[in-house]
Amino acid sequence: MASAARRPARGSSGGSARTVIPQLSWRDPQPAPVVLVSGPEEVCAERAIAGLRDYLRAEDASLEVSDIRADDYAAGTLLAVTSPSLFGEPRLVRVSGVEKCSDAFLTEALAYLENPQDGATVVLRHTGATVRGKKLLDAVRAGTGGGVEVPCAAIKRDSDKFDFAAGEFRAAQKRIAPTALRALVSAFSDDVTELAAACQQLIADVPGDVTDQVVERYYGGRVETSAFTVADTAIAGRYGDALIALRHALASGTDPVPLVAAIAMKLRTMARVAGSRESRTALAARLGLKDWQVDIARRDLSGWNETSLGMAIQAAAQADVDVKGGSRDAVFALERLITVIATRAPYGA
Template identity: 40%
Template sequence: MLLSMAATDPAPVTLVVGDEELLADRAVGEVIAAARAADPGAEVYDLIGGKVELGELTRLTSPSLFGDSSVVVIRSAQDVVKDVAAEIVSYTANPAEDTVLVLVHPGGVKGKAMVDGVRKAGARVVTVTKMTKPAERLAFVKAELKRAGRTIGGDAAGALLEAVGNDLRELAAACGQLAFDTPGKAIDGAAVARYHRGRAEVSGFTVADSAVEGRLGDALEQLRWALATGTAPVLLVSAVAGGLRSLAKVGGAPRNLRGGQLASHLGMPPWKIGRAQQQLNGWGPDGIARALQAVARADEQVKGGGADPAYALEYMIQTVVASRTGR
């Protein structure tokens, strides 16, 4: 997470390191905002590393006759030529008083000597590596909505991740839409489904959740809606299969495991385990096995083994719900 610098002066040199573009852009934006909070007239020079010429940094950071302050941003700093890299390291050791320098580097080997030199020279370092863990992205969603003065529960945040995917720019945009378009303070799963069920993933998972929870009417209505809006039958089968496999994994897990140990054992994020534990009510091993058999038959039929994919899907949903109740 980035720390807001709106109320403090920015460091003379800031190094933003990492390959998460959204967070890198935000880090740069916060430095610029802090500089302009101190001096609204600060001029911003936004440069691309491979195009920075030797001596250009010295020219841009030279004292102004009028005492104007400035911000120099060098993106893709790994692409600067060797002499410019040396100029940057030298400047960082003795930065100008009225200039803020921001270097953006994606990490990795290229340009590492410059990065190390800038670090040693005393630059402020902001790390913005990609979020690879579900828990990190879940925390990002909650933080985004908190920034907007809203709250979201774990299940709803998980549903948003399933619907939108892992790209932080898309997640941030989705959070912004929800914060703007939904009333009240808390955002629930119904709001997420209302705005994102048009996507294949959320349509499939919405159908799957309704089916494994025994809500036959809802599941059939959502299934027909998904088909009408172009969701591929094979994705709907896959979503239901995934929901049932989650039930089987959680239901068969050792009873002595809790929290992080259980998540590690199952290879599932905690929020998904929590949802499956709630959905397990009413299910037994035999019922899950019958439901999975029905899914396997539907999978074969929607892939060419049957004449009517819609009928195969409806029959699958009916069988899944009946398997849960034992009828």
């Protein structure tokens, strides 16, 4: 029976108030009497809740789905939608807005945890925007009601966005080149929802592997203006392409300061990786990098030596000073930096 597979999840403390409930990935949520979907990242939360619905519906196509708003709650609703029907169909109850729940919902939800209904899965969505409902969250996390938690932390750092996008392709068993993936992430770095949609479009539309050329064909207008495109073309020694990419980036409103920072970050990573014969996994662990960062840095090092890399790093340091007010012409400072990197020679040589 479906309900038997969703017995209360208990820890080693025998169900005491200090029980810590399981924390599940939003990519692979599992049903339980109560599922707390917490955190601000709405894309992940939507995926988790949809995944739970699909899981339960695959178990029993007669699944009844109900939606409740915790902030506009009518007394008695939770018990009504979770109670067994005449034919005993499984029930999924999705509760939104728990971070702004009414007193009536809070009271009834706490009471429900003490006696969850058999065959019902109650999903509590709390964004973390407020501390409202904390007593309910604490009770769920303590193990009352036999729940699980699906954290949906904010995806803010570039490395988190890269991991998110990589996970999209991995989950679909679709291969994407690391450079293509980074270009895609750079193109949609401001909006995780758009990044997720772009990944899903490529997964759905592209029959084979996703390459740099595929990403360029789909999203070239956005990709070519990214700071990493400028850095990649310059480091690869493509001087003319690097200058064109720089002008496109500046024309599209890219700030010179983060652009120099992106270039400097790539150069520093190359310097840290240079000369090491360790496996990529061992080197990544020692340096605090991801495996893909080591792979890209090693690829980027082709054609570089200690002298040219040191000169480029010094040029990046000078450009950083210049674009932060040290020079009256930030564009010239950027062009000089690109020239040093792409030609691997002192400016004007």
